[in-house]
Amino acid sequence: MKSGSRLEKLLNQGEFVVSGEIGPPKHANGEIIREHARKLKDYVDAANLTDNQTAIVRMSSIASAVHVMAEGLEPIVQMTVRDRNRIGIQSDLLGAYSLGVRNVLCLSGDHQSFGNHPTSKNVHDIDSIQLVKALKDMRDEKKFICGEEIKENEPRFFIGAVANPFGDPFEYRVLRLEKKINAGADFIQTQCIFDMERFEKWMEMVRERGLHKRAKIIAGLMPLKSHKAARYMQKYVSGMIVPDEIIERIEKADDPKAEGVELCVEQIKHLQKIEGVAGVHIMAVNWEEIIPTIVEKAGLYPRPKVL
Amino acid sequence: MIVAQGKPIAEVAKMIEDANKILVVGCGGCVTVCLAGGEKEVGVLASALRMLRKKEDKPLETVEVTLSRQCDPEYMDQLEKYVADDIDCIVSMACGVGVQFVAERFDKWVVPALDTKFAGGALEHGVWGERCGLCGECVLHKTGGICPIIRCSKSILNGPCGGSQDGKCEINPDVDCAWQLIYDRMKSLGKLDKLLEIEPVKDWSKSRDGGPRKVVREDVMIK
Numbered sequence: 027m028k029s030g031s032r033l034e035k036l037l038n039q040g041e042f043v044v045s046g047e048i049g050p051p052k053h054a055n056g057e058i059i060r061e062h063a064r065k066l067k068d069y070v071d072a073a074n075l076t077d078n079q080t081a082i083v084r085m086s087s088i089a090s091a092v093h094v095m096a097e098g099l100e101p102i103v104q105m106t107v108r109d110r111n112r113i114g115i116q117s118d119l120l121g122a123y124s125l126g127v128r129n130v131l132c133l134s135g136d137h138q139s140f141g142n143h144p145t146s147k148n149v150h151d152i153d154s155i156q157l158v159k160a161l162k163d164m165r166d167e168k169k170f171i172c173g174e175e176i177k178e179n180e181p182r183f184f185i186g187a188v189a190n191p192f193g194d195p196f197e198y199r200v201l202r203l204e205k206k207i208n209a210g211a212d213f214i215q216t217q218c219i220f221d222m223e224r225f226e227k228w229m230e231m232v233r234e235r236g237l238h239k240r241a242k243i244i245a246g247l248m249p250l251k252s253h254k255a256a257r258y259m260q261k262y263v264s265g266m267i268v269p270d271e272i273i274e275r276i277e278k279a280d281d282p283k284a285e286g287v288e289l290c291v292e293q294i295k296h297l298q299k300i301e302g303v304a305g306v307h308i309m310a311v312n313w314e315e316i317i318p319t320i321v322e323k324a325g326l327y328p329r330p331k332v333l
Numbered sequence: 334m335i336v337a338q339g340k341p342i343a344e345v346a347k348m349i350e351d352a353n354k355i356l357v358v359g360c361g362g363c364v365t366v367c368l369a370g371g372e373k374e375v376g377v378l379a380s381a382l383r384m385l386r387k388k389e390d391k392p393l394e395t396v397e398v399t400l401s402r403q404c405d406p407e408y409m410d411q412l413e414k415y416v417a418d419d420i421d422c423i424v425s426m427a428c429g430v431g432v433q434f435v436a437e438r439f440d441k442w443v444v445p446a447l448d449t450k451f452a453g454g455a456l457e458h459g460v461w462g463e464r465c466g467l468c469g470e471c472v473l474h475k476t477g478g479i480c481p482i483i484r485c486s487k488s489i490l491n492g493p494c495g496g497s498q499d500g501k502c503e504i505n506p507d508v509d510c511a512w513q514l515i516y517d518r519m520k521s522l523g524k525l526d527k528l529l530e531i532e533p534v535k536d537w538s539k540s541r542d543g544g545p546r547k548v549v550r551e552d553v554m555i556k
């Protein structure tokens with residue numbers, strides 16, 4: 027056991043895990059996070075707290091995680107390398123661990139030009155793979171990035187990284203995943219899957235290189251609320267592929283939201299059959315409350331217990 | 334070379350609004366090549382400023398000179414004879430380096446007429462692109478000759494990020510993804526295996542993060 031987190035234990039038990047995602051608010055009151063956490067806690071095994079997603083200033087992911095833990099839900103703290111240098115990052119990691127955080131997801135972070143402070147400076151002192159390695163070295167080598175020894179109480183995180191099967195260059199995506207795993211990633215969350223064919227092709231390459239045995243691959247999903255949202259992502263969110271059939275299906279439906287749920291449930295059932303997929307991560311952006319319905323309909327409720 | 338671009342004339346006019354006589358100094362180096370601050374641009378800026386001031390009924394006198402380079406004390410000596418007592422302000426049309434060399438040398442109010450953009454080169458006539466972030470420790474041998482520090486919007490050393498699609502960077506469809514370029518190049522050179530090595534964290538102390546830098550070459554110093 028590396029971190030002893032619930033997520034790690036369930037994955038080691040061989041359970042098909044379900045995680046959710048909570049977007050922290052653009053203000054200083056944590057009640058909304060707690061409310062989401064209360065609603066989600068019996069339906070997901072852990073929940074991501076995003077780190078100033080799309081470069082919009084929000085409550086910090088670590089502070090949000092504390093709210094989530096207070097409601098009995100396990101957090102996965104997202105940490106980008108966009109806003110902090112290696113000093114800030116390591117310091118925040120020590121703090122997060124001291125507060126009870128055990129899962130960290132390492133990301134590059136969306137470029138600040140997308141957010142509400144486009145004139146800010148971006149840091150990128152280290153990159154996401156170097157962050158994964160830093161977390162591993164802190165845990166397994168008891169060392170800071172500079173090489174200095176952590177004499178006691180080293181942070182022992184379950185280390186997450188992201189992979190995007192829909193980004194380019196496609197052939198290199200699996201090699202880069204391997205690089206992340208070599209750097210120390212224990213689990214991987216993927217970008218939202220809409221193009222199942224491409225995902226399956228990617229998983230095939232993942233299996234060819236045996237990567238699913240070295241890290242737990244958790245497939246990312248996003249329930250669609252409307253065809254407009256889907257169209258927007260297809261056009262404007264780079265690194266995402268949304269096939270027309272999916273958009274049309276939602277557009278034609280009498281009840282688009284219900285269709286979105288239905289589609290997500292189908293995707294989950296399909297993913298469960300793919301060798302090497304260890305769970306699903308449901309990103310219901312601004313629609314957190316739908317997650318219980320999806321989990322129930324997919325037959326994934328009640329959630330397994332840690333043995 | 335250093336690529337620079339002229340500031341809007343109105344902005345320069347505002348900087349020199351209190352002056353009656355100015356010295357406009359061009360540079361024969363990079364900014365001549367990138368058509369921003371050479372002899373021709375000196376003439377254009379000086380006459381534009383004069384015209385503006387004439388309209389305002391506050392005539393402006395200008396002296397124009399273009400040095401071979403402004404980033405060299407040797408050429409500053411040549412400037413000396415133009416820096417007369419009645420010059421109220423020196424407008425430097427060099428990059429930020431030249432402006433500072435002029436300001437360091439003369440006890441005058443010195444203002445920049447250009448915005449210094451980046452270290453780059455001409456991509457086609459009238460278009461210049463950034464190529465080097467002046468990081469202090471070049472890694473181009475590891476990346477097929479494409480700079481990840483400045484051409485990747487996130488300076489990723491183990492790229493690409495998840496936003497790379499169709500060869501373009503997530504920030505803008507007009508921007509090539511540096512890591513797509515690196516991948517293509519390493520592939521065509523048969524060196525993809527090199528990209529599998531994890532590039533360790535960079536020593537930014539060799540870059541601007543270590544404070545103002547200086548290169549000292551004792552072998553060429555005149556004792």
Ligand code: SF4
Binds near residue numbers: 468470471483
């Ligand atoms: S690696 Fe550094 S020195 Fe080399 S081109 Fe890039 S920024 Fe310039």
Ligand code: SF4
Binds near residue numbers: 484492494496503513
């Ligand atoms: S899309 Fe490419 S160039 Fe842009 S930030 Fe990502 S890796 Fe760098």
